[in-house]
Amino acid sequence: MNVVTVNHPLVKHKIGLMRRGDISTKNFRELAAEVGSLLTYEATSDLATETVTIEGWNGPVEVEQIQGKKITVVPILRAGLGMMDGVLEHLPGARISVVGVYRDEETLKPVHYFQKLASDLQERIAIVVDPMLATGGSMIAAIDLLKAKGCKDIRALVLVAAPEGIKALGEAYPDVTLYTAAVDSHLNENGYIIPGLGDAGDKIFGTK
Ligand SMILES: O=P(O)(O)OC[C@H]1O[C@H](OP(=O)(O)OP(=O)(O)O)[C@H](O)[C@@H]1O
Ligand SMILES: O=c1cc[nH]c(=O)[nH]1
Numbered sequence: 001m002n003v004v005t006v007n008h009p010l011v012k013h014k015i016g017l018m019r020r021g022d023i024s025t026k027n028f029r030e031l032a033a034e035v036g037s038l039l040t041y042e043a044t045s046d047l048a049t050e051t052v053t054i055e056g057w058n059g060p061v062e063v064e065q066i067q068g069k070k071i072t073v074v075p076i077l078r079a080g081l082g083m084m085d086g087v088l089e090h091l092p093g094a095r096i097s098v099v100g101v102y103r104d105e106e107t108l109k110p111v112h113y114f115q116k117l118a119s120d121l122q123e124r125i126a127i128v129v130d131p132m133l134a135t136g137g138s139m140i141a142a143i144d145l146l147k148a149k150g151c152k153d154i155r156a157l158v159l160v161a162a163p164e165g166i167k168a169l170g171e172a173y174p175d176v177t178l179y180t181a182a183v184d185s186h187l188n189e190n191g192y193i194i195p196g197l198g199d200a201g202d203k204i205f206g207t208k
């Protein structure tokens with residue numbers, strides 16, 4: 001699997017801010033969207049463009065536009081919603097495919113509870129967003145659904161990835177590209193990423 005760690009100074013700085021133990025809900029939420037925006041910039045850097053002629057201020061002019069534009073953004077509920085505003089800044093017309101998956105606290109296995117997917121997934125690029133790739137189970141469960149609908153170009157965007165999750169996702173779906181702001185050390189005995197961000201869903205939604 002292709003793993004792109006986005007090492008831009010803005011990304012590193014913002015992830016550093018997110019690691020503060022005393023961060024407020026407001027700041028965590030804002031930063032999740034901002035890093036989501038920066039990851040999207042990177043994850044769309046290979047989109048094909050085509051040259052078209054438009055009517056400019058001084059007559060016809062050749063400009064480039066993105067070819068096709070068939071994209072679906074796939075937030076994994078809940079925490080993936082926290083990155084959505086940033087992702088949609090760059091892809092305002094993208095279709096949204098919502099997938100609900102939570103991780104069982106005891107078994108750490110993903111539990112799928114909701115899906116509402118865009119049409120024509122076999123023709124769309126899917127950008128799956130979730131702040132945390134821990135064991136990888138939730139991301140794999142979401143991609144299982146997209147693959148079952150024939151989706152061929154899948155990009156996963158996460159804020160923090162654990163080596164364990166990268167390995168699992170790469171074994172399940174070697175053709176997926178993972179964009180992450182950080183690759184952390186390991187998972188603890190409760191399946192939390194160390195040093196990580198803590199429980200991203202709770203921090204974004206202000207729950208505990
Ligand atoms: O890689 P995994 O081991 O599957 O863990 C990562 C998942 O855990 C978190 O969701 P959580 O289950 O806390 O649900 P929430 O977003 O509703 O809080 C996170 O947002 C990922 O979806
Ligand atoms: O570290 C982790 C692991 C799973 N889910 C989270 O929100 N954080």
Ligand SMILES: [Mg+2]
Pocket residue numbers: 079199200201202
């Ligand atoms: Mg959570």
